[in-house]
Amino acid sequence: MSTQTGPDSIELLTFRIAEQEYALDILSVREIRGWTHAPPLPHAPHYMKGVINLRGTVLPVMDLSARLGLPKREQNARNVIIVVKLEETMTGLLVDAVSDIVAMSPEDMQPPPELSSDIAEAVVSALTLIDERMIRVLDLASTINVLEGVAA
Amino acid sequence: MTTDPMAEIRASFFIECEELLEALQDGLQMMDEGEDDPETINIVFRAVHSIKGGAGAFGLEALVRFAHRYETVLDEVRAGRLLVDPDALKVFFQAADHLSDLVRISRDEAPLPEEETVQLLEALDAFLGDTPPEEEAAEEDIDFQPMGLALDLDLNGDDVSEDSDAFPSLDDLPPPPDFNTENDSASETYTIVFTPKAELFETGNEPSLLLRNLGDLGEAQVVCDASELPDLADLTPELPHLSWTINLATDADEGEIRSIFEFVEGLCTLEIAAGNGPAHADQNHSDIPHNLPEITPPETLGPPPESRSAPFPAPQSAPASLAYEQQTEETTPAERAPVKDKSAKPAAAPAAKSVVRVDLDRIERLVNLVGELVINQAMLSQSPEQSGISPHSDAMSGLEEFQRLTRDIQDSVMMIRAQPVKSLFQRMSRIVREASAAVGMDVRLQIFGEATEVDKTVIERLADPLTHMIRNAVDHGLESRDDRIAAGKEPQGRVNLTAAHRSGRVVIEIADDGAGINRPKVLQIAIDKGLIAPDANLSDSEIDNLLFLPGFSTASVVSDLSGRGVGMDVVRTAIQALGGRITITSEPEKGTTFSISLPLTLAVLDGMVVEVAGETLVLPLNLVVETLTLENEGVKMLRPGHNVIEVRSGFTPLFDLGHALGYREPVTDFEGSVALLTAQEDESRAALVIDNIQDQRQVVIKGLDDSFHRAPGIAAATILGDGQIALILDPSDIIANAGPMPRTSPAYSSEGLSA
Numbered sequence: 089m090s091t092q093t094g095p096d097s098i099e100l101l102t103f104r105i106a107e108q109e110y111a112l113d114i115l116s117v118r119e120i121r122g123w124t125h126a127p128p129l130p131h132a133p134h135y136m137k138g139v140i141n142l143r144g145t146v147l148p149v150m151d152l153s154a155r156l157g158l159p160k161r162e163q164n165a166r167n168v169i170i171v172v173k174l175e176e177t178m179t180g181l182l183v184d185a186v187s188d189i190v191a192m193s194p195e196d197m198q199p200p201p202e203l204s205s206d207i208a209e210a211v212v213s214a215l216t217l218i219d220e221r222m223i224r225v226l227d228l229a230s231t232i233n234v235l236e237g238v239a240a
Numbered sequence: 241m242t243t244d245p246m247a248e249i250r251a252s253f254f255i256e257c258e259e260l261l262e263a264l265q266d267g268l269q270m271m272d273e274g275e276d277d278p279e280t281i282n283i284v285f286r287a288v289h290s291i292k293g294g295a296g297a298f299g300l301e302a303l304v305r306f307a308h309r310y311e312t313v314l315d316e317v318r319a320g321r322l323l324v325d326p327d328a329l330k331v332f333f334q335a336a337d338h339l340s341d342l343v344r345i346s347r348d349e350a351p352l353p354e355e356e357t358v359q360l361l362e363a364l365d366a367f368l369g370d371t372p373p374e375e376e377a378a379e380e381d382i383d384f385q386p387m388g389l390a391l392d393l394d395l396n397g398d399d400v401s402e403d404s405d406a407f408p409s410l411d412d413l414p415p416p417p418d419f420n421t422e423n424d425s426a427s428e429t430y431t432i433v434f435t436p437k438a439e440l441f442e443t444g445n446e447p448s449l450l451l452r453n454l455g456d457l458g459e460a461q462v463v464c465d466a467s468e469l470p471d472l473a474d475l476t477p478e479l480p481h482l483s484w485t486i487n488l489a490t491d492a493d494e495g496e497i498r499s500i501f502e503f504v505e506g507l508c509t510l511e512i513a514a515g516n517g518p519a520h521a522d523q524n525h526s527d528i529p530h531n532l533p534e535i536t537p538p539e540t541l542g543p544p545p546e547s548r549s550a551p552f553p554a555p556q557s558a559p560a561s562l563a564y565e566q567q568t569e570e571t572t573p574a575e576r577a578p579v580k581d582k583s584a585k586p587a588a589a590p591a592a593k594s595v596v597r598v599d600l601d602r603i604e605r606l607v608n609l610v611g612e613l614v615i616n617q618a619m620l621s622q623s624p625e626q627s628g629i630s631p632h633s634d635a636m637s638g639l640e641e642f643q644r645l646t647r648d649i650q651d652s653v654m655m656i657r658a659q660p661v662k663s664l665f666q667r668m669s670r671i672v673r674e675a676s677a678a679v680g681m682d683v684r685l686q687i688f689g690e691a692t693e694v695d696k697t698v699i700e701r702l703a704d705p706l707t708h709m710i711r712n713a714v715d716h717g718l719e720s721r722d723d724r725i726a727a728g729k730e731p732q733g734r735v736n737l738t739a740a741h742r743s744g745r746v747v748i749e750i751a752d753d754g755a756g757i758n759r760p761k762v763l764q765i766a767i768d769k770g771l772i773a774p775d776a777n778l779s780d781s782e783i784d785n786l787l788f789l790p791g792f793s794t795a796s797v798v799s800d801l802s803g804r805g806v807g808m809d810v811v812r813t814a815i816q817a818l819g820g821r822i823t824i825t826s827e828p829e830k831g832t833t834f835s836i837s838l839p840l841t842l843a844v845l846d847g848m849v850v851e852v853a854g855e856t857l858v859l860p861l862n863l864v865v866e867t868l869t870l871e872n873e874g875v876k877m878l879r880p881g882h883n884v885i886e887v888r889s890g891f892t893p894l895f896d897l898g899h900a901l902g903y904r905e906p907v908t909d910f911e912g913s914v915a916l917l918t919a920q921e922d923e924s925r926a927a928l929v930i931d932n933i934q935d936q937r938q939v940v941i942k943g944l945d946d947s948f949h950r951a952p953g954i955a956a957a958t959i960l961g962d963g964q965i966a967l968i969l970d971p972s973d974i975i976a977n978a979g980p981m982p983r984t985s986p987a988y989s990s991e992g993l994s995a
Contacts, residue, residue, distance in 0.1 A: 127855050127965050130901035131952055139944075139957060141965045144612040146942045146957045 097191040100216075102223055103170065103183040106158040110183070111190075111216075111225045116172045120186055123167040137182050142171065149180035155231065156211065172228060179232050192216055197225065253294045255597070257343045260287040264336050265666045269687075272329055278318070284332075285314045291339065300346045303339075306357055310335050313364045322367055330673075331363045337670050428490065430497060433511040435483035440507035451484065453500045458490025483509075600696075603656055610646075610653045611940040611959075617646045618961035654844070658693035661739045661748070664703060665690045668710050668737055675714040676733075681721060683714050683733040692739035694746050698838055701818055702748070705811040709750050709834055710735065712808070717752035717832050727829060729753065746840060751833040757826040759783045765792065784824040788812045816972070819845070819860070847968065848916070849935040849960070853903035856966040858939055858958055859928075863971055865917045868927065870910040881906060885927055887917060893975075896929045900974050901953060918971045926975045941968065 100111040126138030126149045135154035139146050149169055153161065161184070169180040197214035213227035267284035292307035314332075316322035324332075338353075338360050345352060432454070436447055454460050468481045475481075488497070494512055501510055621639050629635055665687045676683035694702075718724075718733035725731055738749040759780060766772045766786045778786075786792060790809040815822045820838040839845075847858040868887065875883050875894060884891040894915065898904040907913065907929060915927040939958035942965075953974035954967050 125964065127967055128903070129954060129967070130903070139965050139967075141959045141963055144608050144615070144942070144959065146944055146965060 097193045098197075099189060099191050100223070100225065101170070101189055102187045102218070103168075104185050104187055105153045105156065105183050106161060108158070109187065109218075109221055109223045110152075111223045112170070112172065112181075112228060113225075114189060116174060116228050118171045118173050118178065121169045121171060121180070123163060123165065123169060123182070126180075137180075140169065140180060142178065142180070145178070147171065147178055147180050149182055150232070152181045152183050152231075172232070174228050174232050177232070181231075188218075190218055200224075250298055253298060254343065254347045256294065257291055260290050261336070261340045261343065262663065262666065263287045264339070265669070268329065268332055268336055269669070271324055271332075281314070281318050281324075285311065285318050288314055288339070291343065295346070302352045302357065303342045303346050306335075306339060306342055306361065309361050309364050310339065313367050316368065328367060331360070331367070333670075333673055335360055335364060337673070428493075428514055430486075430488045430490065430494065431511075431513045432486040432488060432497065433483065433509075434486065434501070435509040436480045436504070437507055437509070438479050440504050441478075441480060443504075443507060445504050445507065447482075447484070450500055450504065451486065454486055454488060454497065457492045457496060457500075458488055460489075461487040463487075598656075603653075607653055607657065610650050611942070613646055614650055614940055615959045615961065615963070617643055619963060622961055650844075654695070654840075655693075657696050658840075659696050659699055660691045660693050661699060662690040664699050664706065665737055665739070667703065668706055671707050671710045672714060672735060675711045679715055681714065681718060681733055682731060683718060683735060685710075686734065686736045687738075688736065689739040692741060692746060694739075694838065695840065698746075698818055701814065702836075702838075705814040705836075706748070706750070708811050709808075710737070713750055713752040713754070713832070713834075716754075718754040723755070727755070741840075742837075746838045748836045748838070749833055750836075751831060753831040756828040756830055756832055757784055757787070757824070759828075762786055780826075781824075784826055787824065788822075844938050845941050845958075845968065847937065847939045847958070848933060849937060849939075849966065850897075850914075850916070850930045851932050851934055852901070852930050853898035855901075855903060856934065856960065856964065857897070857930075858966050858968045859916065859918070859971065860955075860968070861936060863918045865919045865925070867933065868915045868917060870913045870915050870929070872909065872911045875910045883910075885915065887925075887927070892917065892925045892927050894927045894929060895975060897969075897974070898929070898931075900928075926971065928971060928974075939966075939968070 099114040101114045101117050102109055102111040104110070121140075121142075124140055126140045128138040129136055129148075132138075135151050137149040137151040137154075139148050141147070153159070166185050167182060168186055169182050170186065171178060171180050173179075197216050200212045200215050211226055211231045212224045213230075214225040216223050216225060264284055264287035267280050267287065270280045271284070288307050288311045292304055292311055295303035295307060313322065317324055317328075322328070338356060341353065342357070344350075434447070434450070436445075440447070451460070451462055455462075463485045465483045465485060466481070468483070469475075470481065490497070494514065497512055498510075501508065621643060624633075624635055624639065625631075669685045669687065672683055672685040713735045714733070718735070719727065719729075721731050724733065734753045736749070736751040738747075738751070740747050762783050763772075763778065763786070766783075766789065767774045767776075769792070771786065771789050771792065772778070787808045788811075790807070792807050792809070812822050815836055815838070818838055820836055823835045823837075824832065825835070826832040845858075846861040848861050848864055850857055850859060868885070870885065874885050876886070876891070878884050878893075883894040885894050886892075894910075896907045899906045910929065913929050914932055915929050916933075917925060917927050919925050939960075941956045942958055943956055944954065953970055955970035955973075956968045957965050958968055960966050
């Protein structure tokens with residue numbers, strides 16, 4: 089781990105999508121699953137990958153790279169689904185690979201620069217550096233809540 | 241909230257209230273059907289009384305106040321001083337509705353409907369002020385010889401003895417030779433023989449306390465009868481051997497004496513006799529005592545003052561001349577049974593099955609787990625086959641056993657979720673009352689098959705459509721009173737609500753005896769609204785089905801009740817969402833019947849597992865009429881992108897399922913593909929092109945969370961034997977969406993950016 093654990097530190101799960109590094113607050117992560125085929129929902133937004141079976145419940149899976157507007161890539165066996173829980177709703181997020189769990193203190197987190205045209209910006213709540221690599225910390229609510237907008 | 245123990249007790253009080261309100265409704269319903277025996281009235285009274293008691297404990301003032309007045313009126317009924325006529329029942333029903341409103345309001349701590357409360361209280365008080373109506377005597381069917389009778393004018397009194405005190409003139413009357421009214425207030429001597437049964441001691445009752453309480457009523461001489469006491473050697477300590485004979489001189493009436501023994505009813509043998517005469521044997525204590533004979537005020541006292549049989553529970557230990565009547569009732573049970581054997585029926589109710597209250601979440605979890613088990617079992621039974629184990633091996637026969645058990649468990653768990661439609665139907669009777677009041681009609685709702693069990697989810701989701709249909713029946717189905725009389729019908733309209741199990745489905749029928757559907761009018765409206773072509777030639781049933789078209793409303797006057805633009809189409813959509821069908825049959829002048837057929841459960845479905853564009857999908861089997869193998873010659877192009885096939889005599893539209901779902905580009909070569917001919921609720925047909933059929937099996941329905949994307953054409957999902965998810969299709973939705981403007985997935989490509 090590159091950072092020491094402090095009393096108000098936040099633990100982040102970092103993962104890669106299209107050679108970029110992203111992170112989520114680990115408290116919202118429920119589990120990580122290997123990639124399985126997700127039957128697509130017809131006429132769903134393109135970033136909705138489909139649905140998978142999570143121990144008997146139907147879990148919608150979002151292709152995070154499509155959601156963030158990153159280039160399309162082929163699926164491979166190393167891809168994983170991060171199962172997150174926001175309020176009472178579980179969602180799967182398809183990412184390329186999970187990298188690490190790091191503890192960050194809030195001071196290490198910088199707000200992202202104001203670039204309103206950037207569609208990924210709305211979902212990135214902070215930036216931080218680990219070993220000179222920039223990590224984009226995602227705001228889970230705004231990442232997922234787009235779904236509610238579509239459903240409504 | 242949950243940490244507060246008081247809140248929990250409070251919550252359980254409200255749950256109890258629900259049950260009591262249900263009992264209240266039941267009781268009133270029975271009274272409405274003419275069963276005014278004391279036990280029914282008692283059930284009603286006790287329900288209100290218990291609600292009052294509980295509400296008092298929680299300081300729910302408004303509830304207590306209303307319940308108290310209601311109870312007072314019911315007490316008058318119970319005492320036989322108030323005759324329940326249809327008008328009174330109407331008020332009682334309203335009061336019951338209001339009481340249930342008050343319970344709900346108290347629970348939610350919502351503002352109180354003061355105005356309504358005041359109105360109803362006035363209506364209730366009217367009963368207390370009034371003298372009982374004349375026709376009272378007409379209903380009475382037991383012949384009594386005219387006798388000097390205790391007369392009671394003070395109908396406001398709560399207490400019998402008080403009343404009697406107010407009329408000491410009774411004492412001046414020559415005492416009838418063999419007729420003692422029980423509220424005779426003269427100091428009376430009673431002989432009470434009290435023999436406890438073993439159960440009395442088992443339930444922790446103490447005879448000495450009862451005897452002491454008796455002593456409080458007046459001067460009591462207690463004699464213990466130890467003659468039954470066996471020798472010490474033969475003594476069984478668990479069995480009681482003692483009985484007591486009490487000579488009690490008291491001002492109290494027999495009812496008060498009985499009330500002392502109220503809690504040991506059925507646990508002892510009790511004989512009470514006025515005077516020193518032989519005690520009248522009274523073995524049966526299934527009824528709470530009703531000690532007040534009909535008391536008729538002198539003004540209305542006709543030459544033969546009769547008393548109704550009803551207020552007397554059959555084996556009431558009444559004095560001599562009453563005993564005559566009881567004798568006949570007891571000795572000729574066969575004759576009387578069909579008419580008046582009511583004490584048996586309510587007596588069965590307290591012996592209800594024991595019930596456990598379970599949190600719905602727990603059941604949901606159990607249902608989910610069982611669903612998992614079924615899937616797991618399916619997976620497990622696939623693996624030995626694949627690994628080449630002999631089908632006659634122990635492992636395989638064990639698996640078969642496992643499969644059977646799983647199915648049994650699944651059935652049992654589904655049964656837990658099943659609930660009688662009673663609660664739903666009771667709500668409907670309230671809707672009828674309110675709806676008929678709103679349009680000023682007299683409507684009677686008759687309910688049949690309320691014990692029919694349906695999945696809880698189905699019941700919940702039926703409430704809105706049923707309400708709408710019931711209102712429709714009252715508002716549009718039934719004619720006005722004058723029209724009914726003119727048509728030679730009873731002035732009171734009837735609506736029948738029936739539930740029954742029929743061939744694995746639940747059928748609910750709403751039938752009115754109104755004028756039937758006015759087909760020319762329906763047709764005209766449909767033409768006026770441009771729903772059908774003016775020259776369309778429709779059969780009767782096709783015209784009836786026009787009611788289900790969106791935006792159809794026949795009421796020429798848009799009433800308060802229905803006709804708010806939501807029509808039968810909404811009802812049909814709701815029913816279809818439950819996997820049900822709705823049909824109309826109507827006969828002019830006879831009435832209209834709506835028939836809803838529903839699956840027993842929403843948890844499992846008979847499905848056809850098919851493969852389309854590499855995806856596995858499930859179609860509800862009941863929609864698939866037949867399967868076809870396509871040939872290119874059979875497929876005719878209607879216009880680009882729209883094809884039809886000739887099936888037997890007609891052309892059926894052909895939909896490429898893979899394209900309709902946005903999985904692939906439209907298929908151009910149909911040679912050798914499989915098509916499923918599906919029939920919709922409205923009899924329209926469509927053929928769906930698929931790649932191949934995999935299986936036909938029962939699947940466990942997994943609801944798609946509403947919070948995420950609502951996919952058109954997808955009803956739900958299921959998990960197949962291999963653990964993969966398969967989507968369950970809703971063909972009618974697909975066809976509707978694929979109709980005029982086929983949607984393709986690229987249309988959504990920009991949505992991801994809109995966040």
